[in-house]
Amino acid sequence: MKKIILLGYMGCGKSTIAQNLSKITNIPFLDLDKCIENKANLSINEIFEQFGEIHFRKLEHEIFVELLQSSENSIIGLGGGTPCYANNHELLKSDDVTSVYLKASIDTLYERLVHNKSKRPLIANMNEEEMREFIAKHLFDRSYYYNHAQHKVTVDNKTIEETVQDILEILA
Numbered sequence: 001m002k003k004i005i006l007l008g009y010m011g012c013g014k015s016t017i018a019q020n021l022s023k024i025t026n027i028p029f030l031d032l033d034k035c036i037e038n039k040a041n042l043s044i045n046e047i048f049e050q051f052g053e054i055h056f057r058k059l060e061h062e063i064f065v066e067l068l069q070s071s072e073n074s075i076i077g078l079g080g081g082t083p084c085y086a087n088n089h090e091l092l093k094s095d096d097v098t099s100v101y102l103k104a105s106i107d108t109l110y111e112r113l114v115h116n117k118s119k120r121p122l123i124a125n126m127n128e129e130e131m132r133e134f135i136a137k138h139l140f141d142r143s144y145y146y147n148h149a150q151h152k153v154t155v156d157n158k159t160i161e162e163t164v165q166d167i168l169e170i171l172a
């Protein structure tokens, strides 16, 4: 069954855009972070705190594979780090998958994340200067994996509707 996968750095809009795309296409939306939280019965923060990041990455991989194998059509919003671990980037080109990298600049990500970091354990305890530096380096490291997506949509200075429209054109 067909899967539309949205990927990209924390705050690029995967969950927001996927929800809106789901309303327009009537294809159900699954947020990988939410699926992990439901399965573990813990928040992402709690999983990181109680079991560490490596355990989180194992769960993330297992549940990503389960979602891909399910027989439903779906829009899947990945976690920000999903493509960068456990060879998950190789799954972005699987049969019946359309993968889209939502590409955001450091400035866009910083603006969106600076007031909204508490539920994101990797940046939750950073001050503003540390956060900008972290995003810049981290995005540089991760871009290699994000660029394995089949399609790329730049999201800077676009409304939610404009980004959704760009994705609809890819799907047409």
Ligand SMILES: Nc1ncnc2c1ncn2[C@@H]1O[C@H](COP(=O)(O)OP(=O)(O)OP(=O)(O)O)[C@@H](O)[C@H]1O
Pocket (backbone or CB within 6 Å): 008, 009, 010, 011, 012, 013, 014, 015, 016, 017, 033, 077, 078, 079, 080, 081, 112, 116, 120, 155, 158, 159, 160, 163
């Ligand atoms: N044009 C836009 N497109 C998408 N999101 C936007 C836009 N403008 C502002 N936002 C805001 O930016 C934030 C994007 O966060 P969202 O949770 O969708 O990102 P994410 O990629 O799913 O992050 P994470 O990897 O941490 O789950 C939301 O608070 C959203 O309301």
Ligand SMILES: O=C(O)C1=C[C@@H](O)[C@@H](O)[C@H](O)C1
Pocket (backbone or CB within 6 Å): 009, 010, 033, 044, 078, 079, 080, 081, 082, 119, 120, 121, 122
């Ligand atoms: O960028 C990341 O590595 C993460 C992003 C979030 O979506 C969560 O999956 C978690 O906070 C880790």
Ligand SMILES: [Mg+2]
Pocket (backbone or CB within 6 Å): 014, 015, 016, 031, 033, 077, 078, 079
């Ligand atoms: Mg999200």
